[in-house]
Amino acid sequence: MRTVLVTGGTGYIGSHTVVELQEAGYKVVIVDNLSNSYAEVVDSIEAITGTRPVFEKVDLKDREATLEVFEAHPNIEAVIHFAALKAVGESVEIPLEYYKNNIDSLIHILEAMQQYDVKNIVFSSSCTVYGEPDQLPVTEQAPIKKANAPYGNTKQICEEIMQDYRVPNPQINVISLRYFNPIGAHPSALIGELPIGVPNNLVPFITQTAIGLREELKVFGDDYNTPDGSAIRDYINVVDLAKAHVVSIERLLNGNNKQGYEIFNLGTGKGNSVLEVIKAFEKVTGAPLKYKIVGRREGDVEQVYADTRYANDELGWKAEKDLEETLASAWKWEQHYRSKEKERE
């Protein structure tokens, strides 16, 4: 059994990826400091897969503690590095914490990989690096635009750090995955997205409104140059996204990567507007969602969706689930989580 270290493995995308890795036969070691997730997620992963991943509660800002994880698990062959702070607005408020957390963590992981001779890493990047793209759909060759917030800048810097690091260390293989907008939850509804406090992202805000936790959804702008005036994004199912990580790990471990540093867009290739998402969600629940149109949110781009041909052809991966099925999974998760929460009270 091959061992993969998953940083941020109790988080939203990490937990779904741990499930897919275990189901594909990998042994998983999770590292997470639980700054944005809960230890109970490990129980849920075990409930879904029948296997309990190893869990190390470690802060990757702590270099020694990071090295100790590699010391304790000498069979690690690859790392998937999810751990990061990810709230765009918060990153404007506390930029140094974002730079320290996201950049120090990556540096400590690379140092540990060097010391313990681990050669493969998959990195969580973001379509945010493209900013407002000049051409749609956006390809991996599209220019990187100046980040509109420290969060996005940490992704750009991390990509550059790995590229620079490979110059004297060409034996290190990197796959950088640029996610578009991950949404939805595992079909079991045992794991899903669990934002702490008021959600910034569209779909958790929608499900929390539908369940009565929020008064109404604010739609940020209906005066964009799009068919219905609301902004367009590429919403990708989190389980589809998780599977792309398994494919990436296989590619690295089998030596099938064509270049030492590869970048793939992970999206569906289809753009949906905010109003389309609302309509699709209403179809899923069979009930109207309470929303109102307000002004644009600062820093938002008008539209972005992926050209997925490179990931489809070269990685051999394709998003399979459609928007309605994905929104249904998000709704099921919200309902399941809140009913469990009531039981706990």
Ligand code: NAD
């Ligand atoms: P998440 O917050 O649910 O998961 C991240 C996990 O990392 C959390 O469990 C958190 O506790 C942990 N973590 C953070 N800093 C850490 C540290 N110093 N040491 C140890 N653990 C630490 O976020 P997510 O949505 O699952 O995102 C995973 C990755 O994907 C992040 O790198 C994020 O930037 C990237 N990404 C997310 C999205 C999105 O919309 N969710 C889009 C593009 C890219």
Ligand code: WQD
């Ligand atoms: C989607 C659309 C909003 C909330 C963010 C990060 C990006 C990436 C993914 C990490 C937009 C609209 C939202 C609401 C709304 N993360 N909206 N009312 O902004 O595309 O991307 O998450 O890398 O870097 O910026 O995602 O879900 O916040 O918004 O109308 O209450 O929904 O304006 O058009 P976004 P989102």
